[in-house]
Amino acid sequence: MTVPVNLIHRSFELAAERCEDLTPLVYRRLFREHPEAEAMFRRDGSDPVKGSMLALTIDAMLDFAGDRTGHFRMIECEVSSHNAYGTPRKLFGEFFGVIADTMREILGAEWSPEIEEAWRKLLGELDRVVTQSEIPREPHNLPSS
DSSP, rough: OOOOOOHHHHHHHHHHHHOSSSSHHHHHHHHHOHHHHHSOOOSSSSHHHHHHHHHHHHHHHHHTTTTTTTGGGGGHHHHHHHHHHHHHHHHHHHHHHHHHHHHHHGGGGGGHHHHHHHHHHHHHHHHHHHHHHOOOOOGGGGGOO
16 A cells, blocks of 8 residues: 555544544534534434444554554445445545544644645545445345345
């Protein structure tokens, strides 16, 4: 992979020094940019779910940008599960960009051109994974044996 791994990891390290919890910032941006997404979450009790979803997403992104030990495979699995929930694939893929935009805002002047380029490459590769993931067939469309 051509993405400079250390810059993706480093950007998360820098963000962690400035922000204890990315969750409210990421979801505030998501709901502002994609108001339709807010209806997909319960009003009460969804904060732990959001935090867990974001943590799993970041873990998968770091693995995808790094050693690819297996956690990145969750991305394809989650494309399928979110498809079953009715989440548009485009919205699912744009969540990665929402995270990047939130990171850019948190890092401010430390978001260098090199970090920008690393994220641009990473987001491009993630977009290909999301758009090229198989769309599950409906049970009635499966071939008969």
